[in-house]
Each structure stands twice: as structure tokens, then as C-alpha cells.
Amino acid sequence: MTERSAYDAVIIGAGVIGCAIALDLARRGYRTLNVDRGPAPGHGSTSWSAAIIRPYYSTVDGTALAYEAHFAWQNWEEYLGYRPDSALHYNECGCLVLEAADNRQLAGTRAIMREVGVPFTDVASSELPEWLPGADLRQFSPARRIDDPLFGETAGEAITGAMFCPTGGYISDPQLATAQIAQAVERAGGHFRFNDTVLAVHQPAGKITGLTCDKSGLIHAPIVINAAGPASRWVNGLVADAHQPEHISTRPLRQEVAYVPMPQSPQGPSLRFVMTDADAGIYMRPEQSDHLLIGSLEPACDHLEYLDSEDYETSLSEQWTNQVWRAALRFPHLGIPNTAQGFAALYDVSEDWIPVYDRSDIEGYFTAVGTSGNQFKNAPLVGGLMGHLIESVMNGADHDRSPLQFRLPVSGRDVGLAAFSRLRPINRASSFSVLG
Secondary structure: OOOOHHEEEEEEEHHHHHHHHHHHHHHOOOOOEOOOOOOOOOOOHHHHOEEEEEOOOOOHHHHHHHHHHHHHHHOOHHHHHOOOOOOEEEEOOEEEEEOHHHHHHHHHHHHHHHOOOOOOOOEEHHHHHHHOOOOOOOOOOOOOOOOOOOOOOOOOOOOEEEEEOOOOOEEHHHHHHHHHHHHHHHHHOOOOEOOOOEEEEHHHHHHHOOOEEEEOOEEOOOOEEEEOOOHHHHHOOOOOOOOOOOOOEEEEEEEEEEEEOOEOOEEEEEEOOOOEOOOOOOOEEEEOEEEEEEOOOOOOOOOOEEOOOOOOOOOOOHHHHHHHHHHHHHOOOOOOOOOOEEEEEEEEEEEEEEEEHOOOOOEEEEEEOOOOOOOHHHHHHHHHHHHHHHHHHOOOOOOOOOEEEEEOOOOOOEHHHHHHOOOOOOOOOOOOOOOO
């Protein structure tokens, strides 16, 4: 058995989640290998992330994890353990969340934020024009598609208010962030193989012994972690009995994000921070060169395009048009380009949009799946969470019977990992959207 064919842990995937897991394991002394079909770190679904950093989720544990992750992005070089050649810009502009019928005027969100200790400021309806210059602040909900005769109709009632979270913003280059984590992995002794596909995962007698790849052949390892993003469903299919029908599962979902010129007002750019607008069914954030990114919050009017394969239409569609026109309701000065710009990508999502960070029924097989769209921000913490889970379970902890806790390094708060278990029931408190 050669050194190149034997590792302590193999991570399938080299996106931001897979690289963060490898970094934590390598720092724990594991000899790690990331295998990815792409040409370099972060070239899969990570590269199509809006890379928003925000603390608000529909659960206490999700919120605590996201708030903690903010500090890792804020102290990026400390997390990496080295100073990279290219600076990664964390645009810490904050996040504005508008009250809406779909989020129950943020009553539950504010309660969770208070419980976790996340700072936020309430913004009164009368103050919103100062926050959103040039915006139409009337309510348009429920969100509608542009072919609906009632699209754009409003009773004239104003948005009732908002909350502003200062500990948030966005990363300007998610692919660069992943490449820098990958470099930290290599500095810690970890390894990568790109342009290679996993063909089989070996588990005689219900115990992982390794895997076979198209180019690398047989690789021996007692631990395999599925962090394959939109391919995670098919990777699970390579591990017989690892996933049962009653477990939380994931599917690839086609998503579009629009890229349009930033609307301007006499006071300057109309949007200076990340904004969640459940009233219009969209989220928005500034982009470089005076542009705006617009994504969907999966309102009831939108058809969710779940796929049974990884083949999908990459050109932008009428979904792009609907998202942009809903943004134009909020910002009437938004200039709608004649040519659609943005991207279509696959997201790996679970039934309730909450990820699965867990062991499996097969000894040595772990999953970090259902992460697309809303877990980029959490990657530095997910690495530590998964490292703790893997090390504990491989040392005999019965996570299924006695779920583990993960201590957050800055706040000192414990996150219950049962919240991310494959065995948990579908979380009915979820937003059932990219917000998680």
C-alpha cells in the first residue's frame, strides 16, 4: 500500500464545505484527501454562491452557528493560519430584513436573535425611506409572477418595519475564499486530487474501507465524508444502506440569480447592504461595479425545479425576469437590461432547507449535505463541527442515541448537533426557503 493510496479520511468534494472539513481534520492530525471532479477548489456550486454572510435562520442552532461564523470571516487570516497573497474582502455592510406577512413580521426571528445574543436594531416604517432611498415601500405581498393579472397590485399599506443586523454582509469572491482554505489544508498536510470521479465506496460488513476513483484507482481509508454538493444524492447511492427512506434526504434544485445595474437615487445607490424582502419574495445584495444581485426566496408562486440528474439548463429563463421585475417593484428606478445577466446553478437542498451534518448507518461514512444556498457563510464553523463529530463517533460516541454538542469557540455556546441529524423530523419551523 503506497502513501498515495492510503489516507485517514477522504472527503468527496472540494467546495467551501469540503475544504473546511479537510482543514479541521488535518489540524487534528488526520491524513486527508479531497477528491473532486472539478479542476480546482470551489469550482462547483460554491462558485455560484451569492456568498451572503447573515446571522438570521429559522432555528436557534442555525442562528448561533451563523452568528459565530461571522467572526471567522472577520478574522480571516487568523482562521486560515497564514497571510494569503490575495486579500479576501468581507464586505461587512450589514443586513436589512423587511417585515412581511410571510415572516410573521419577524416576531419569531427577533425572539431567536435575542435568545442567541445576536445584535440587531429595529427600524420603524417611518425610518425606512432613509435606509432605502428611492424605494417604493408599499406592501405587494403575496409575491406574484408577472403573468398574474394582480402583479404589482397593492392596497397602499406601507411595509411595517424592519430589523438591521450589523454582523453581516457578503464575500466578494467565494471561489477565492475556497482556494485560500484549500491552501491552508495543504499547509496543514492535506492533499487534493482534481478532475477525478468517485466510482465506488467500499464498505464490506457495514464498515468503510476506502473508495475507487476513475483516475486514482483504489484509495484506502477508514473514513469517507460526502461533501459533494448537488452530487451528494448520487454519492449516497454508492453506499448501500447508508441512507434510509425515513432519513432526511437531499435533491439538486435549479436556481437563478440575476445581475443588474444598481438602481440610483439622488442620495446615491439605492441599496448599500444585504436585503431580505419577503414581501416581494426576493433577496438582494450589492455587487462590485455598481451592480445588484437578486435571488429568489422561493415564494409560493415560483415553481421549484428539482432535478433527477445533474444535467440542467444553464441559460437564464423567465425566472430571471420574474425576480428582476419583483425587484423593480421595490426599486422603480431599477434599469432592466435587454439581455439577461446572472447565472443558473444547482443547489443541494434538503426537504426543509436545513443541512445534514451527521454520521450514517455505515461505520466511517459521514455526510455534510443539503448545504447549497445558505451554508457558505457557515463553512469555517462546519469544518470544526464535522471534525468534532467524526473524531467523537470514531472514538465510540453514540451520536444517534446521545446527540453530541459542539462548543462555539467565540461565544462559548453549545450547539446541539441533533438539529442537523439525518434522523430528525422535517423542521416545520423552517422558512422552507434559501433562508433555512
